[in-house]
Amino acid sequence: MLEHTFVRTSVIARLRGGPLGPYLDDLATALHHAGYAPSSTQSYLRAAEQCTQWLQEQGYAVSEIDGDLVQRYISGLTRYRSGKLPKAAQGLSHLVRFLHQQGVVSPRPAELPPIEQWLADYDAHLEQVAGLALSTRQGYRRIVRRFITACFGAETPDWSSVLASMITAFVGQESAWRQRSSRQLPAVAVRSFLRFLVFRGAIRPGLEAAAPASPQWRHASLPSRLTSEEVERVLAVYHDDTASSLRNRAMLFLLARLGLRTQDVISLRLDDIDWAEGRLDLRPGKSRRARSVPLPHDVGQAMVAYLQGGRPPSASRQVFLRCRLPFQPLTKSAVWWMVRQAFVHAGLAVPPGIASHLFRHTAASQMVNHGASFKDVADVLGHQSIRTTGIYAKLDLDALVAVALPWGGGALCTPTC
Numbered sequence: 001m002l003e004h005t006f007v008r009t010s011v012i013a014r015l016r017g018g019p020l021g022p023y024l025d026d027l028a029t030a031l032h033h034a035g036y037a038p039s040s041t042q043s044y045l046r047a048a049e050q051c052t053q054w055l056q057e058q059g060y061a062v063s064e065i066d067g068d069l070v071q072r073y074i075s076g077l078t079r080y081r082s083g084k085l086p087k088a089a090q091g092l093s094h095l096v097r098f099l100h101q102q103g104v105v106s107p108r109p110a111e112l113p114p115i116e117q118w119l120a121d122y123d124a125h126l127e128q129v130a131g132l133a134l135s136t137r138q139g140y141r142r143i144v145r146r147f148i149t150a151c152f153g154a155e156t157p158d159w160s161s162v163l164a165s166m167i168t169a170f171v172g173q174e175s176a177w178r179q180r181s182s183r184q185l186p187a188v189a190v191r192s193f194l195r196f197l198v199f200r201g202a203i204r205p206g207l208e209a210a211a212p213a214s215p216q217w218r219h220a221s222l223p224s225r226l227t228s229e230e231v232e233r234v235l236a237v238y239h240d241d242t243a244s245s246l247r248n249r250a251m252l253f254l255l256a257r258l259g260l261r262t263q264d265v266i267s268l269r270l271d272d273i274d275w276a277e278g279r280l281d282l283r284p285g286k287s288r289r290a291r292s293v294p295l296p297h298d299v300g301q302a303m304v305a306y307l308q309g310g311r312p313p314s315a316s317r318q319v320f321l322r323c324r325l326p327f328q329p330l331t332k333s334a335v336w337w338m339v340r341q342a343f344v345h346a347g348l349a350v351p352p353g354i355a356s357h358l359f360r361h362t363a364a365s366q367m368v369n370h371g372a373s374f375k376d377v378a379d380v381l382g383h384q385s386i387r388t389t390g391i392y393a394k395l396d397l398d399a400l401v402a403v404a405l406p407w408g409g410g411a412l413c414t415p416t417c
Contacts, residue, residue: 044091
């Protein structure tokens, strides 16, 4: 691969004769597949060569290269007057990552602080025993980290000193600033962590009951949703043929027409699209089970337009990628930001919370109002329980009017009656 990157045979021979010689061809191939231009690949390989020579002079072998050593090398380089690092420091993160992936360098086992070790063990418990999705585990960990800090600060946790009053006070403080159903999350996360501590024998059983659940009236309000006209305004935001517009339009169609979760969209792979049958085979997500959903014609058109005219060449099988180097799969935060920008450009008020979930409520509401059964809606949305879908029963307003009892009295009684 070096022959496709460098012209001079003397440069190629020098690179292959150096400490990184056995690995540079594969590194150049990896950079090429990631979408980097030949000029960038040349700069990164030269920087890798210089860094390795310095490390060798310091007595380190290639198998010892890690992020800390590379940072020591970079700290000794002379920066430009603007403060920017020189070319000799560019792309070295690719070298470290590549050597780790190839097994040339074994990552050094880091000794975690006590709090981090407890959080790591708790996360493993949530994944392997409880089977929770990554996004749910991350939410629990954030709250549990604050709980541990509130109880012990930076000190090593002494679980025998945890009192019910400490648990109740923390959950109350965490719930006070939250709205609607999110008020339940602190109590759920803390109870989950306390049950984990009981499982580990760190605390006595029953202490988890000290995490009080906030009062919540199920289905007390109508779920937020968009009108059909508002949905079309948002879908019309990205209308040009640039790569980013084609990608964003395809993602918006998946969210709006099928009510997919953001995780479903970013996890979608090329192999999950069955063009012949007209369906998407979605991988296990929040509900931990795979499901298939139909691929409507307009959604398929938007995806074809992106795949043919907007998706960059990449070895990745993820459908939706960054439009700039490196061409990596999108993150949930990137989709979150894209949806909020679409609301702004459409002239709509940006809703609080997760804007993309508003499309999910809207898609479910439209299915109910067009006569779909709750079972059908649950299958499309991936609900495990039909009770979860029950929130949308209130949105079939015509059916509710037909079964509503007539008001038999006269004027409403005033407080003075």
